[in-house]
Amino acid sequence: MKLSNSTSFATTGRSRNGEPWVWLTAAGLTFGVAMALGLFLLILIKGASSFWPRRIDLFEISAGPAAEKVAGYVTQETQRRDTAGTLHKEIQVFRGNKELNGEAFKFIDRSSIQSSSRPEALLLVERLEYGPAIVSAVALQTPAGKIPAGSSEFEQSLETILDQGRVARKKLLAIERGKIGAISRELASLARLEKSGNPDPPALAKRRGELQASFEILQQEAAAIRKTLAESSFTGITADGKEITYPAGTLLDVFPSNRAGFFERVGEMLLRMTRFLREDPREANTEGGVFPAIFGTVTMTLVMSLFVTPFGVIAAIYLREYAKQGAFVRMVRICVNNLAGVPSIVFGVFGLAFFVYFVGGGVDRWFFADQLPTPTYGTPGILWASLTLALLTLPVVIVATEEAISAVPRGVREAALACGASKWQTIQRIVLPASVPGILTGIILAMARGAGEVAPLMLVGVVKLAPTLPIDGIAPFIHPERKFMHLGFHIYDLGFQSPDAEAAKPIVYATALLLIVVVVGLNLTAILIRNRLKKRFAVSSF
Amino acid sequence: MMTSHPLSRPDFIQVDHFSFHYGEKQAIFDIDMNIPEHQVTALIGPSGCGKSTLLRNLNRMNDLIDGVRHEGDIRIGGISLYDPSVEVISLRKRVGMVFQKYNPFAKSIYENVIFSLRVAGRSKKSELDATVEWALKSAALWDEVKDRLHDSAFGLSGGQQQRLCIARAIANQPEILLMDEPCAALDPLATLKIEELILELKHQFTIVIVTHNMEQATRCSDRTAFLYMGKLVEFGHTMQIFENPKHAETEGYISGRFS
Numbered sequence: 119m120k121l122s123n124s125t126s127f128a129t130t131g132r133s134r135n136g137e138p139w140v141w142l143t144a145a146g147l148t149f150g151v152a153m154a155l156g157l158f159l160l161i162l163i164k165g166a167s168s169f170w171p172r173r174i175d176l177f178e179i180s181a182g183p184a185a186e187k188v189a190g191y192v193t194q195e196t197q198r199r200d201t202a203g204t205l206h207k208e209i210q211v212f213r214g215n216k217e218l219n220g221e222a223f224k225f226i227d228r229s230s231i232q233s234s235s236r237p238e239a240l241l242l243v244e245r246l247e248y249g250p251a252i253v254s255a256v257a258l259q260t261p262a263g264k265i266p267a268g269s270s271e272f273e274q275s276l277e278t279i280l281d282q283g284r285v286a287r288k289k290l291l292a293i294e295r296g297k298i299g300a301i302s303r304e305l306a307s308l309a310r311l312e313k314s315g316n317p318d319p320p321a322l323a324k325r326r327g328e329l330q331a332s333f334e335i336l337q338q339e340a341a342a343i344r345k346t347l348a349e350s351s352f353t354g355i356t357a358d359g360k361e362i363t364y365p366a367g368t369l370l371d372v373f374p375s376n377r378a379g380f381f382e383r384v385g386e387m388l389l390r391m392t393r394f395l396r397e398d399p400r401e402a403n404t405e406g407g408v409f410p411a412i413f414g415t416v417t418m419t420l421v422m423s424l425f426v427t428p429f430g431v432i433a434a435i436y437l438r439e440y441a442k443q444g445a446f447v448r449m450v451r452i453c454v455n456n457l458a459g460v461p462s463i464v465f466g467v468f469g470l471a472f473f474v475y476f477v478g479g480g481v482d483r484w485f486f487a488d489q490l491p492t493p494t495y496g497t498p499g500i501l502w503a504s505l506t507l508a509l510l511t512l513p514v515v516i517v518a519t520e521e522a523i524s525a526v527p528r529g530v531r532e533a534a535l536a537c538g539a540s541k542w543q544t545i546q547r548i549v550l551p552a553s554v555p556g557i558l559t560g561i562i563l564a565m566a567r568g569a570g571e572v573a574p575l576m577l578v579g580v581v582k583l584a585p586t587l588p589i590d591g592i593a594p595f596i597h598p599e600r601k602f603m604h605l606g607f608h609i610y611d612l613g614f615q616s617p618d619a620e621a622a623k624p625i626v627y628a629t630a631l632l633l634i635v636v637v638v639g640l641n642l643t644a645i646l647i648r649n650r651l652k653k654r655f656a657v658s659s660f
Numbered sequence: 661m662m663t664s665h666p667l668s669r670p671d672f673i674q675v676d677h678f679s680f681h682y683g684e685k686q687a688i689f690d691i692d693m694n695i696p697e698h699q700v701t702a703l704i705g706p707s708g709c710g711k712s713t714l715l716r717n718l719n720r721m722n723d724l725i726d727g728v729r730h731e732g733d734i735r736i737g738g739i740s741l742y743d744p745s746v747e748v749i750s751l752r753k754r755v756g757m758v759f760q761k762y763n764p765f766a767k768s769i770y771e772n773v774i775f776s777l778r779v780a781g782r783s784k785k786s787e788l789d790a791t792v793e794w795a796l797k798s799a800a801l802w803d804e805v806k807d808r809l810h811d812s813a814f815g816l817s818g819g820q821q822q823r824l825c826i827a828r829a830i831a832n833q834p835e836i837l838l839m840d841e842p843c844a845a846l847d848p849l850a851t852l853k854i855e856e857l858i859l860e861l862k863h864q865f866t867i868v869i870v871t872h873n874m875e876q877a878t879r880c881s882d883r884t885a886f887l888y889m890g891k892l893v894e895f896g897h898t899m900q901i902f903e904n905p906k907h908a909e910t911e912g913y914i915s916g917r918f919s
């Protein structure tokens with residue numbers, strides 16, 4: 119490119135032919151991709167590393183005259199300037215043992231550390247309450263007697279005790295939540311029967327007596343299990359010399375973090391991950407798993423798609439195929455599009471007022487009048503949440519379906535009509551099948567939007583801790599009126615409402631990662647289905 | 661090529677002083693012609709002269725467009741298409757149509773052929789199978805596709821797809837077959853095949869074909885109508901129209917002076 123060229127169409131610099139714009143747009147894209155990737159990587163690393171069993175350090179510190187020993191793993195390094203203006207380098211250590219120390223974390227000034235080591239004897243103990251503890255083993259108490267740490271049977275017996283605890287907890291849950299729950303439900307229904315004019319008092323009294331008897335038997339069974347559990351325990355000693363005894367019933371897991379090799383640690387990490395996925399939350403959600411939240415999120419999203427798909431598709435068919443195109447339809451279309459821009463919390467308010475109070479209240483008055491004033495459907499629940507989100511995502515499906523329908527070539531429609539098909543037959547047999555991939559794209563977008571929405575759910579059915587799932591083994595098995603847990607709300611709850619935000623941090627990242635995985639998983643499933651359908655009649659003329 | 665069917669009615673389709681308007685625009689001006697049964701009638705004329713419009717009125721395909729109206733009448737077998745007792749759907753079962761751009765459905769070859777039976781609610785397997793074989797044989801496509809009837813129709817070549825569309829149009833045994841430039845999107849070889857097919861099919865169907873191709877009209881039609889600016893200029897035996905046109909416009913058009 120010669121700069122001296124003087125013809126008018128010569129390009130004498132990059133600015134002439136617009137190349138800087140290419141760079142600018144490319145930079146914009148790069149920036150966007152980098153942001154998304156960074157966000158995902160942060161969540162991935164933080165989320166995955168929260169399951170990794172870390173090595174435990176033992177610090178000997180001397181703060182002033184007193185010496186202290188602290189065992190724990192480092193979670194953070196910070197700097198602090200005190201009132202005099204001197205800089206302190208500090209580390210934040212997770213030392214567990216919340217019931218002894220009040221706080222699970224401790225900040226230690228680096229300059230006060232005399233020595234640090236990693237004794238192999240240190241164990242990470244997980245139990246039902248107070249989060250993890252860090253101790254060295256002292257002894258085991260079994261029905262057969264006391265077994266001191268270091269003896270040959272110690273490992274074996276500890277394993278037995280842990281297994282016993284697991285089995286016993288499962289049995290207790292089955293008795294107390296399952297069988298005793300069923301009895302109290304039947305007692306409650308007997309009470310309602312009595313209140314609404316008793317048809318047969320002797321039979322009722324007899325049944326009540328039977329229930330009472332089996333209730334007592336179950337209680338005795340539970341007490342017996344508890345008694346055997348109380349015969350075993352694990353005693354450990356903390357770094358600063360306090361002995362604690364953990365009854366077998368509360369003991370979940372004992373892991374030798376410093377002794378374990380790489381593969382053992384990987385195994386432990388996988389174990390922790392599956393527990394996170396499969397267990398109920400404990401201790402104000404900061405411990406345990408998130409299974410109910412996963413279940414709630416997936417169920418809510420699927421039920422939402424179940425509602426939004428037919429409504430959206432039918433509305434789009436009417437708008438595109440039957441309605442007389444004119445000012446009115448244009449206005450409806452504008453309204454539908456604007457619906458997508460309404461803040462989601464507004465939908466929450468609408469869902470609460472319309473679905474919960476109006477529709478739900480009506481259902482209660484008509485079908486559950488005997489239980490009033492306790493509401494059955496007139497209270498937030500998963501059905502209302504799904505319907506609210508279906509409304510929220512309706513525009514997405516309508517717009518996508520309309521586009522898909524109008525993309526079906528006129529020639530194909532005319533061919534169908536020329537074959538003697540009615541308008542509805544043409545829509546049903548030709549237009550809709552051809553639009554399925556486009557409609558599915560709309561549903562995918564709706565699901566992505568719906569699964570990540572939290573604000574409206576807080577008004578129409580999400581709770582911090584739902585004691586029961588919306589689908590379970592108790593007749594009628596599907597309970598659309600129940601409240602539910604949701605991963606998005608779980609993140610908010612843990613991060614901002616938790617009593618111990620510091621302890622909840624890893625679980626927040628892990629839950630965020632899980633939410634992404636669940637949303638991506640739901641979408642991938644839908645995309646796979648769509649591609650299958652597309653492929654079924656793909657062009658393959660070569 | 662002037663063979664006429666022994667039982668054919670010379671005025672099977674009667675276009676009776678027919679005019680047609682797309683809103684403000686009038687596309688057909690007072691056309692009056694009788695199309696004989698079991699013959700091939702070609703509609704020729706320059707672009708925009710109203711050939712498709714006239715053809716699409718024979719199965720009331722133009723009813724779908726907003727703001728259209730007509731004057732005059734069209735009768736098939738003596739019964740007016742616009743008679744209140746005539747249902748458009750049953751009319752279209754009697755009048756099949758093949759379009760300029762081949763347009764098979766996103767279905768298997770089999771399902772494409774029997775679409776008109778399906779929408780008519782017929783689903784007896786033996787009947788459907790027999791129809792598929794008969795229609796595909798009539799469309800000279802059977803040998804090429806008999807082993808892959810349940811494959812997608814999109815896997816066929818353009819000419820095969822158009823013959824599939826012909827099979828689809830005749831599957832329900834219509835009396836009339838309308839073809840709007842059926843070879844416009846095809847190569848010469850595929851065109852030749854379709855022309856042979858038309859000569860075969862005229863023994864069973866009354867065929868009205870729109871064409872831009874003069875040779876095609878001479879090769880496969882018995883009668884030819886020349887339309888110009890929405891009016892019927894000349895209508896008669898194909899031989900006579902091409903060898904001895906009575907009107908100057910006709911002569912100009914067929915000799916290629918304007919198109």
Ligand SMILES: Nc1ncnc2c1ncn2[C@@H]1O[C@H](COP(=O)(O)OP(=O)(O)O)[C@@H](O)[C@H]1O
Nearest residue numbers: 682685687706707708709710711712713714725
């Ligand atoms: N859907 C329509 N709306 C308005 N005008 C139309 C429509 N279809 C065709 N026309 C007009 O009617 C006239 C005849 O068209 P057409 O029958 O398609 O011509 P041909 O098939 O002979 O080329 C043309 O002037 C065309 O512009």
Ligand SMILES: [Mg+2]
Nearest residue numbers: 711712713840
């Ligand atoms: Mg045309």
